Amino acid sequence: MRSNSYNKYYGITTFGESHGKAIGVVIEDVKPGILFPFKKIQKLLNERKPGKGKFSTTRKEQDELQVLSGIFNDRTTGLPICMLIYNKNFKSEDYDHLKNIFRPGHADISYYKKFKIYDHRGGGRASGRETISRVAASGLITDLLGDISINIYPVKIGKFTISEEDLTFCNHLNWHDRSNYDQLEKYLKKIKSEGNSIGGILQVKIDNIPAGLGDPVFEKLDANLAKAIVSIGSVKGIEFGDGFSLAALKGDLANDEMDKNGFITNHSGGILGGISTGSELTFRFVVKPTSSINISQKTITKDNKQIKFKSSGRHDTCIIPRIIPVAKAMIKLVLADAKAYQKLIDNKSHTLSDYREMIDKIDEELLIAISRRQKISELIGRYKKKHDLSTEDSKRENDLLQNIKTKANMWNLDSQLIKKIWKILLENSKKIQ
Ligand SMILES: Cc1cc2nc3c(=O)[nH]c(=O)nc-3n(C[C@H](O)[C@H](O)[C@H](O)COP(=O)(O)O)c2cc1C
Known part of the structure; x- marks a missing residue:
């Protein structure tokens, strides 16, 4: 199964492990003659890099973009583009003590049960580094999306919830609530000092999205977004519009009524029948606490011995800020495909x-x-x-x-x-x- 390939129209294939030689992506079906946005892609990669926030991991990688094929005189040739980012800042020996241990919360055990081979070096393909390929691929399609804007920010981190949303209030966590920001920082510092971690919920708002994106019945927009977002490591759930709270609403409150100016409310989150309505597209998704923690936990070895395991070194207390650029990349990939499909139906191309x-x-x-x-x-x-x-x-x-x-x-x-x-x-x- 081609489980590392994604999208039908704008097709990508990603490859590479966290502690292998490199991470990369091959993209086909890119139009010839497009000025290759090298700087823009490098900028996106820099935004995805760890080490920006106070609660981030200390593995420092340059993540320098290399382009192996598909470009001539700075322009796309129409042939497959291969982008590569070398893994440099790691020593495989540092992971020798993990050779036989399945770390709690990580995908070590499930990968082993599936493949019967255990790449113990930092999560292999289940590592956050895998997402580099997705971000690089998304850099090539930004222009295709026109004036669609994607805004993603946390609305919950651990026990803290956004109550007074102020989008002008910016910080390394992207937390838009002045009223409890200092308390949140203290809370995260405490979790960090305990060697523990925390997760949260991210809100997504997509504006200027045209009506008509999404294709019944297996390429519905919400279904494709759900797959794209949940395919990001550590994402455990997603809800569109009013989501799970719809369970407590009666029909008259859940339906989005319309008048001659359009929708009066947006409980559906801008999608009906898997097709965008033209209203703001909204969804939320939950990110679990970082698996690696400096706290001793019960686990087993490859030969089923019970042991206690405590992750050494420093880790992200909270990976929420690191998920944002990745989620943005995945949304762009989904929308690019949906737009391309719609263009075929519209039988209209931009001149x-x-x-x-x-x-x-x-x-x-x-x-x-x-x-x-x-x-x-x-x-x-x-x-x-x-x-x-x-x-x-x-x-x-x-x-x-x-x-x-x-x-x-x-x-x-x-x-x-x-x-x-x-x-x-x-x-x-x-x-x-
Ligand atoms: C951008 C990104 C960075 C991540 N960084 C870490 C990390 O530093 N430490 C960690 O334990 N998990 C990290 N993860 C999460 C793991 O990839 C993932 O949670 C784990 O392998 C298994 O969880 P899953 O079942 O959700 O895939 C990161 C995920 C992403 C998307």
């Missing part, structure tokens, strides 16, 4: 003038936003004059630029360029004031 029309529309929206900003600046100017306040406020200006820079990074934008643009806008605002 250069279609794309120019899209760009013109975005430019128009930018101009409207700048004009609205200018008007508000004028109001601020009047307010300041009335209350005898200075037009100069360097602290506010610095905070604003910092905030913009953080958001630019979050949305994969060139933060220096964005900073430059905002400086010009701020200078202009001061002139108006």
